[in-house]
Amino acid sequence: MDQAKRVVVCGGGVIGVCTAYFLAEKGAAVTLVEKCEVACGASGKAGGFLALDWCDGGALEELARASFDLHRSLSEELDGPRAYGYRGLTTLSLTVTESESSGSSSGTSLLPSWVTGSVGSPEIIGTPETTAQVQPQLFSRTLIEKGVEKHGVKVEIAKLERLEVEEGCVGWVVLEGGRVLEADAVVLALGPWSSKLPLLSSLFRVYSIKAHSIVLEPREPNSITPHALFLSYYASNSKRGAALDPEVYPRPTGEVYICGMSKEEEVPDDPSGIRGNPVSIAMLKRVAKTLSNHLGEGEARVKAEQACFLPCTDDGVPVIGEVPGVKGCYVATGHSCWGILNGPATGAALAQLIIHGHSTIVDLKRFSPARFLQPTKA
Ligand SMILES: Cc1cc2nc3c(=O)[nH]c(=O)nc-3n(C[C@H](O)[C@H](O)[C@H](O)COP(=O)(O)OP(=O)(O)OC[C@H]3O[C@@H](n4cnc5c(N)ncnc54)[C@H](O)[C@@H]3O)c2cc1C
Incomplete structure (x- = not known):
């Protein structure tokens, strides 16, 4: 990249935090917008259980296996006695x-x-080789702290109000109170609150x-x-x-x-x-x-x-990818009971998609929000 791509990641749960971390590691200028506190929802109150092969045979197999491995390598780099308690079980x-x-x-x-x-x-x-754990709130908070320290991530405690879209491209992010953030790309990682944003709820249901x-x-x-x-x-x-x-x-x-x-x-x-x-x-x-x-x-x-x-x-599969019809706007949500496990590979794959145009870590086709588009009648 000649000039750092400006990316605004909305939602400070494990999915937003992992995406912000891997984007910043790749040189993007990242702002994380969280309305309350990092990991204040499920990402701070989950069990933090991780399994290598429990998703085998389903749509999540490749994502879960890649993520289990990433958790191990992240722990070698970022975990420590007072960090987030990664261990095999x-x-x-x-x-x-x-x-x-x-x-x-x-x-x-x-x-x-x-x-x-x-x-x-x-x-x-x-x-202990196939199942492990992290303390999920400490994991999420350690990752964002390292993102801030090592890669210059900015954290804004503010509520995303809406996105302005111009001629089919993401324009800017409007925060509650009217403040505006300019962005080359936006990631919507709002967890269960995805249902509150008409841009997403008009395309698919998150319950x-x-x-x-x-x-x-x-x-x-x-x-x-x-x-x-x-x-x-x-x-x-x-x-x-x-x-x-x-x-x-x-x-x-x-x-x-x-x-x-x-x-x-x-x-x-x-x-x-x-x-x-x-x-x-x-x-x-x-x-x-x-x-x-x-x-x-x-x-x-x-x-x-x-x-x-x-x-x-509705189909039990996370939604990860570019929002159809809004270039530069990406979504990552719907991780159900495996968001702590699948956070790292979701974030790393999305960072590759945003910066390089495709992901090699996980094939994201299966997760694309385009799967919810109604087929046009001939
Ligand atoms: C009891 C329980 C146990 C679990 N155990 C495990 C487990 O052992 N292993 C596992 O892999 N998974 C587990 N999970 C699942 C996991 O917790 C979730 O899949 C994951 O936390 C979802 O992360 P997220 O980032 O998508 O959403 P969230 O953690 O909900 O984060 C969304 C964030 O977006 C913010 N936000 C919302 N709207 C806005 C807005 N307009 N502007 C700015 N910010 C906004 C919210 O404040 C929130 O911080 C468990 C879940 C539960 C409930």
């Missing part, structure tokens, strides 16, 4: 049943010693699923080993056969993150006002107590009770 699936008497477990040789509840059918579904999580600080953090657990959870009052599917992720700090309890709901305008439903939060605490003596009331402090919104598309 052993991952198990198991059933947990609420019962009066705890401790009647089967397959105990596979179970970590801190799992003390009534559990069954444990199975190893990932090894949102609200999900809950808690973060616990056990009194004895050293007893919690790096095992991620995918549960089929049978509550004593659940309808016959109906299981919940909470996920449990111990973190290197000794904290234990537990999430689940999700349903489709409209995302509110203000990310800072999102609260969990008390019944869902109480259920996650019940899961913790049933699963482990180390995680019950009195044994673990509740550090966070929270909720956030997954961005989902």
Whole structure:
């Protein structure tokens, strides 16, 4: 590039942050516009679980594999003792049943010693080579800090109001209050808020699923080993056969993150006002107590009770690419439950597309927003 391409990235979740980082690394002059705080939504409240091959056989296979590898190389470059806690994990699936008497477990040789509840059918579904984790808020914030420090990314806390389009090309970005940013290219990485921008909602639907999580600080953090657990959870009052599917992720700090309890709901305008439903939060605490003596009331402090919104598309595939009819305007959203995993490859591929006109990291054709265009009738 003779002159740095000016790119405005709107949305400071993991997708916007990764895109800003890789664009700036390629020499673009990047401004990240975030209306609240970097990683204030799902990107700060997710589990941060990563899997090499769990998307194999589907549309996300190439993206997920490339992203898993990028997470590893980014961690070698950017992570450290006080950064974002990347590490490999052993991952198990198991059933947990609420019962009066705890401790009647089967397959105990596979179970970590801190799992003390009534559990069954444990199975190893990932090894430290194929499953890993990051603390997603710290990952997103480390990446943007490094982008600022090393590559001159500017961060603006402001709300994108609209885009001005001139003769089929992106013109400029209008912020709330009327301030204008000039740009050669714009990236819309608004997560579930993509549905609020008519430019996108007129082309495809992004709906949102609200999900809950808690973060616990056990009194004895050293007893919690790096095992991620995918549960089929049978509550004593659940309808016959109906299981919940909470996920449990111990973190290197000794904290234990537990999430689940999700349903489709409209995302509110203000990310800072999102609260969990008390019944869902109480259920996650019940899961913790049933699963482990180390995680019950009195044994673990509740550090966070929270909720956030997954961005989902009708075909279950993220939307990554240039918006049809608006040259220079790109979108990246709809990553559903795999946005932390797929953030790096999405950002790196989009940066290549914007700067070089095509991506070699991942073939983005499958993700193009053009797939939502109605075929014209002959
Ligand atoms: C409970 C839970 C657990 C999860 N666990 C995992 C996991 O273990 N592994 C995994 O890979 N994925 C996981 N996910 C999924 C992952 O969190 C999401 O896919 C990902 O965070 C989406 O990132 P995003 O950047 O698209 O959206 P978001 O994180 O929602 O970011 C969008 C950003 O845009 C900003 N914004 C919105 N409108 C505007 C505007 N007009 N102007 C400026 N800024 C604006 C918002 O403030 C927000 O910061 C989980 C999700 C949930 C809910």
